[in-house]
Amino acid sequence: xxxxxxxxxxxxxxxxxxxxxxxxxxxxxxxxxxxxxxxxxxxxxxxxxxxxxxxxxxxxxxxxxxxxxxxxxxxxxxxxxxxxxxxxxxxxxxxxxxxxxxxxxxxxxxxxxxxxxxxxxxxxxxxxxxxxxxxxxxxxxxxxxxxxxxxxxxxxxxxxxxxxxxxxxxxxxxxxxxxxxxxxxxxxxxxxxxxxxxxxxxxxxxxxxxxxxxxxxxxxxxxxxxxxxxxxxxxxxxxxxxxxxxxxxxxxxxxxxxxxxxxxxxxxxxxxxxxxxxxxxxxxxxxxxxxxxxxxxxxxxxxxxxxxxxxxxxxxxxxxxxxxxxxxxxxxxxxxxxxxxxxxxxxxxxxxxxxxxxxxxxxxxxxxxxxxxxxxxxxxx
Amino acid sequence: xxxxxxxxxxxxxxxxxxxxxxxxxxxxxxxxxxxxxxxxxxxxxxxxxxxxxxxxxxxxxxxxxxxxxxxxxxxxxxxxxxxxxxxxxxxxxxxxxxxxxxxxxxxxxxxxxxxxxxxxxxxxxxxxxxxxxxxxxxxxxxxxxxxxxxxxxxxxxxxxxxxxxxxxxxxxxxxxxxxxxxxxxxxxxxxxxxxxxxxxxxxxxxxxxxxxxxxxxxxxxxxxxxxxxxxxxxxxxxxxxxxxxxxxxxxxxxxxxxxxxxxxxxxxxxxxxxxxxxxxxxxxxxxxxxxxxxxxxxxxxxxxxxxxxxxxxxxxxxxxxxxxxxxxxxxxxxxxxxxxxxxxxxxxxxxxxxxxxxxxxxxxxxxxxxxxxxxxxxxxxxxxxxxxxxxxxxxxxxxxxxxxxxxxxxxxxxxxxxxxxxxxxxxxxxxx
Numbered sequence: 001x002x003x004x005x006x007x008x009x010x011x012x013x014x015x016x017x018x019x020x021x022x023x024x025x026x027x028x029x030x031x032x033x034x035x036x037x038x039x040x041x042x043x044x045x046x047x048x049x050x051x052x053x054x055x056x057x058x059x060x061x062x063x064x065x066x067x068x069x070x071x072x073x074x075x076x077x078x079x080x081x082x083x084x085x086x087x088x089x090x091x092x093x094x095x096x097x098x099x100x101x102x103x104x105x106x107x108x109x110x111x112x113x114x115x116x117x118x119x120x121x122x123x124x125x126x127x128x129x130x131x132x133x134x135x136x137x138x139x140x141x142x143x144x145x146x147x148x149x150x151x152x153x154x155x156x157x158x159x160x161x162x163x164x165x166x167x168x169x170x171x172x173x174x175x176x177x178x179x180x181x182x183x184x185x186x187x188x189x190x191x192x193x194x195x196x197x198x199x200x201x202x203x204x205x206x207x208x209x210x211x212x213x214x215x216x217x218x219x220x221x222x223x224x225x226x227x228x229x230x231x232x233x234x235x236x237x238x239x240x241x242x243x244x245x246x247x248x249x250x251x252x253x254x255x256x257x258x259x260x261x262x263x264x265x266x267x268x269x270x271x272x273x274x275x276x277x278x279x280x281x282x283x284x285x286x287x288x289x290x291x292x293x294x295x296x297x298x299x300x301x302x303x304x305x306x307x308x309x310x311x312x313x314x315x316x317x318x319x320x321x322x323x324x325x326x327x328x329x330x331x332x333x334x335x336x337x338x339x340x341x342x343x344x345x346x347x348x349x350x351x352x353x354x355x356x357x358x359x360x361x362x363x364x365x366x367x368x369x370x371x372x373x374x375x376x377x378x379x380x381x
Numbered sequence: 382x383x384x385x386x387x388x389x390x391x392x393x394x395x396x397x398x399x400x401x402x403x404x405x406x407x408x409x410x411x412x413x414x415x416x417x418x419x420x421x422x423x424x425x426x427x428x429x430x431x432x433x434x435x436x437x438x439x440x441x442x443x444x445x446x447x448x449x450x451x452x453x454x455x456x457x458x459x460x461x462x463x464x465x466x467x468x469x470x471x472x473x474x475x476x477x478x479x480x481x482x483x484x485x486x487x488x489x490x491x492x493x494x495x496x497x498x499x500x501x502x503x504x505x506x507x508x509x510x511x512x513x514x515x516x517x518x519x520x521x522x523x524x525x526x527x528x529x530x531x532x533x534x535x536x537x538x539x540x541x542x543x544x545x546x547x548x549x550x551x552x553x554x555x556x557x558x559x560x561x562x563x564x565x566x567x568x569x570x571x572x573x574x575x576x577x578x579x580x581x582x583x584x585x586x587x588x589x590x591x592x593x594x595x596x597x598x599x600x601x602x603x604x605x606x607x608x609x610x611x612x613x614x615x616x617x618x619x620x621x622x623x624x625x626x627x628x629x630x631x632x633x634x635x636x637x638x639x640x641x642x643x644x645x646x647x648x649x650x651x652x653x654x655x656x657x658x659x660x661x662x663x664x665x666x667x668x669x670x671x672x673x674x675x676x677x678x679x680x681x682x683x684x685x686x687x688x689x690x691x692x693x694x695x696x697x698x699x700x701x702x703x704x705x706x707x708x709x710x711x712x713x714x715x716x717x718x719x720x721x722x723x724x725x726x727x728x729x730x731x732x733x734x735x736x737x738x739x740x741x742x743x744x745x746x747x748x749x750x751x752x753x754x755x756x757x758x759x760x761x762x763x764x765x766x767x768x769x770x771x772x773x774x775x776x777x778x779x780x781x782x783x784x785x786x787x788x789x790x791x792x793x794x795x796x797x798x799x800x801x802x803x804x805x806x807x808x809x810x811x812x813x
Contacts, residue, residue: 026633026675027719030726031704032588036719041726044719076588076704078638220705220717 005053012050014109015096016302017089022081023047029073029083034220035213039375040066043073043083046090059097060186064090065360065367070217071296085300092302095359098175098182104355108304114351118307121347129339132156138331143261146326146334154257157342164349165250171354176366183370192377200372207365211236234285239361241278244271246349261327272323279316283309308357311348318344385561390568391417391460393806394480395575396467396749399427400446400792401784401799402575403453408803409573410458414810417460417567418453419467419482421745424529426450427577431512431526433607435792436656437687443528443609450530462565463531467749470572472777476810478569480749486560488536493555496524496532500547500556508540510612514602516619517612522547522556527610571779571806574755574763575799578740578785581635581643588705589634589736595620596712597734600630600653607660616664618733620712625733628661629716630654630672631703636739637675645760647739648789651678654737655688658696671697671731673718681791701727706734740789755780762788773802781806 009021023044030036030044042063049057058064067087074084096105106113134151141147184192207213215232248256248271255268262269287309289298318341325334352358395406398420406418418425430450432442453459465484472478506521513519513526521540524532536547536556548556580601583591591597596618598606606616618625632654636647651674658670677698679688692698701718708714709730716729742761747754756764756776763782767774773781783802784795 024637024675025721026702027721027726028702028704030719031702031717033726036726038725038727041719041724044721045724048724076640078633078640078644078702080639 002052002054002057005055008050008053008055012086012089012093015089015092016300017050017086018082018300020047020050020081020083020086022079023051023077023083024079026078028076028078032072032076032220033067034070034072034216034218035066035068040371042067043087047081047083047086050086050090055097056186058090059094059182062183062367062371063087064094065364066213066371067091068214068217069297071299072218072220074296082300084296088300089302091360091363092304094179095175095355095363098178098363099171099355100174100178101171104175107351107355108302111303114304114307117351118311118347121350122343125343125346126339128160129342133335133339136331136335140329140331141259141261144329145259145261146329146331147259148257148322148326148334148338149259151331151335152257152338154253157257158253161250161253164346168349168353172359172362175354175359176362179363179366180370183367184374187374187377190374190377190381192373193380196373196376200369200376203372204365204369207368208361211239211364213364213368234282237278238282238286241275241282242358242361245275245279248272248275276316276320279312280320283313283316287313304356308348308352311344311352314344315341315348385563386566387563388566388568389417391415392569392810393417393571393573394419394467394470394478394567394569395573395783397427397575397577397784397786398422398425398453398461398463399575399577399784399795400429400449401577401786401795401802402427402573403449404796404799405573405575405783405803405806406459407449407453407456408800409806410456412807413458414807415458415460417462417482417569419465420461420463421466423464423487423525423535424531425453425461425463426528426530428601429792430528431601431605431608433604433609433611434656434660436652437681437683439656439659441609447528447530454530461531464535465565470749470780472779475779476570478572478779480565480567480569480572482565482567484563484565486538486562487533488538488556488558488560489534490555490557490560491531491533493553494533495553496534497552498524498534499550499552500534503546503550505544505546506537506540506542508537513605513612514599516598516602516605570810571781573773573781573783573802573806574746574775574786575783575802576743576746576786578789579743581641581647581738581741583634583736583738585641586635586638589631589703589734590706590708590714591736594706594708594712594714594734596625596708596714596732597706597736600650600657600735600737603657603735604653607657607664616661618712623712623732624665626665626668627731628658628665628668628670628733628735629703629714629729629731630658630670630735630737631706631716632672632674632737633702634736634738635741643739643741643760645789646678648678649791650737650739652681652684652687652791654735655679655691655696657735659691659694662694662696669697670695671699671729673699673701673703673716675700675702681793740785743786746786750777758788760788762786771805773798773805779809781809 027044030041064087069084071084074082092108137150290301293299318337321337392414393409393416395402395418398418406416409416426446430446435442462484464487467482469481500522501520504520504522507518509515510517510519521537524534661670679685700721703716703718705717706714713732714734719726746763758764763786765772765787766776775782781802783799
């Protein structure tokens with residue numbers, strides 16, 4: 001039997017929730033939600049769970065991950081209970097639930113932890129560079145570029161890359177495994193044939209690659225199943241840019257971090273430009289939206305939303321500067337900005353990938369995947 | 382414009398000739414006080430005279446209102462001014478008020494009109510009939526409605542083409558296009574505010590499609606469709622004149638909703654919807670009626686039994702507020718809602734939707750006082766400064782409030798409130 005937990009609301013407010021106790025269960029939020037369907041109706045049920053503090057039911061639910069925050073529910077809520085913001089805070093809460101280390105929770109609920117860990121991780125990079133950097137030569141390459149790989153040989157940076165990637169994978173995969181336990185294994189007595197994990201796998205790939213649910217946000221009034229909203233395009237541009245950049249720096253660093261200056265049509269430069277443009281456009285767009293607070297989804301910003309945008313912005317800008325200084329043969333500016341670039345990049349990835357915004361990129365498609373598996377298994381039954 | 386000017390004095394001014402104002406005026410007059418009743422509309426009787434039946438007894442509303450209305454009209458101590466507005470009230474001292482009232486020209490000499498309707502037949506101009514809530518047309522020369530009091534024609538000068546056809550047709554020559562407004566300067570001893578309520582404007586909620594989708598109507602329109610003096614003599618949906626067989630009620634349309642600025646319960650929508658559902662079961666025996674609700678508030682005497690009776694008659698009650706309505710090509714409507722008991726979002730097809738619109742305050746209720754002199758509550762109803770001990774009292778001593786001017790309430794409560802207001806007004810006059 002479920003036991004009500006009256007302290008849950010206080011707990012959730014630390015993750016950004018508002019006064020959801022105002023809810024009188026009319027269901028308007030669910031009815032105006034474009035993504036609610038008969039299999040998964042939300043957000044009212046999640047509001048109810050939160051009011052009652054049913055932590056187990058919340059942890060076992062995929063619904064927070066199905067919401068892409070169009071804000072229609074908050075706009076039309078007759079009690080101003082802000083269900084959309086509740087769903088957002090539940091996503092933050094769930095990332096902390098999936099994370100056994102307890103770090104996720106600390107990062108969300110304590111500014112000291114959030115900024116302390118960012119500073120600490122940046123300091124680690126700084127110390128590593130102070131002691132391990134290569135010669136700071138002012139000699140330029142034949143093409144007139146800075147010899148960055150002499151100062152920071154890509155092979156050594158790649159070792160660091162792989163250590164980081166290992167830690168990220170460890171955290172993220174263990175979190176996803178935890179999510180699997182909570183969502184799929186929670187259905188006691190439900191036999192799930194192994195085959196289903198394979199047949200439903202395409203959902204994971206499809207939703208990761210397209211984020212197509214987001215495009216359905218806010219289309220209920222028009223009754224269209226798919227629209228290319230500017231919001232979806234910007235989001236997809238940002239997301240794909242991030243993925244391209246992540247793959248280049250982790251798997252192809254030797255190719256990406258080169259001392260050669262290629263012609264601008266070279267894939268190394270084209271992909272770099274694409275990713276930079278995507279990151280910059282996305283970050284500026286969301287910055288502006290959060291400052292203007294015009295649409296419902298940008299009205300309320302948790303401190304971690306700002307941290308994410310600031311870190312991403314600094315990473316992108318310092319990356320651009322490194323490239324400009326390197327190509328134009330300015331050795332010292334190149335070296336210093338490169339160090340700063342990594343001092344921002346490293347905490348950004350370490351904090352955002354397993355515990356914050358970037359983790360949504362993994363949790364959302366996995367939630368849909370797990371849900372499909374469970375639904376399919378129930379159908380067999 | 383040279384206006385006619387009349388100076389007069391009365392014991393009491395009652396503002397609003399609805400059921401509350403009428404009741405208050407009658408009480409005062411029956412106790413020997415001289416009353417002037419000022420009504421903005423062309424007929425007294427308020428909203429109640431347009432209703433079909435009343436809950437929870439299912440008595441005919443017009444059959445209760447009309448005898449009362451004629452009693453008021455015939456009372457020697459009551460002077461009625463219809464089509465008139467109170468412009469200004471000044472309190473000069475205790476038991477001493479001065480009011481300025483404008484009687485707008487009707488362009489018909491009331492005392493000569495026999496209500497023969499020949500002008501109506503002659504008039505070539507057709508406009509929407511506001512007394513049938515825009516569902517049918519009326520002429521520009523018209524008798525407001527069949528049981529109006531006074532049952533006297535009026536010229537709708539805004540739509541009139543001044544063709545003179547009515548003038549020629551009138552057998553008593555009572556149509557007078559030269560009529561001008563009359564200003565009354567009144568000396569009074571007490572004032573009763575019974576300005577009533579306004580219906581919530583459903584255009585404010587776009588999701589419900591009112592105004593765009595023809596088969597989405599308000600509960601007041603359904604009230605007319607069911608009334609004895611109804612426009613089509615049966616219940617037809619406005620889109621195509623089809624007899625509806627799947628009707629839906631959307632409760633809390635504009636009540637208990639912060640987004641439209643009206644967070645309070647309107648107190649009557651649950652019960653009148655249940656009443657209409659029962660009447661529909663009689664009017665359309667094959668019809669399915671579904672009421673979508675958040676909570677059914679059947680708090681009054683006999684209300685819960687009335688609710689049970691509706692359930693027993695086969696009215697469907699679904700817990701879940703309608704989130705949005707969309708229209709199919711044939712005019713049928715798709716209602717999207719969350720079935721709260723199942724926690725599942727659902728869509729239902731209906732061929733007619735009735736929005737159970739709530740009550741909002743009438744902005745006229747304080748307009749005639751100096752700004753801020755008459756205190757209003759947060760929802761712009763007249764503030765009852767001593768709600769428990771003296772419920773009709775307002776922030777101005779000697780000014781009392783009756784009926785829905787002080788907040789949403791049903792008919793019996795309005796009449797009770799009018800009783801309280803009139804007796805408090807009388808003791809104020811006597812006390813000196």
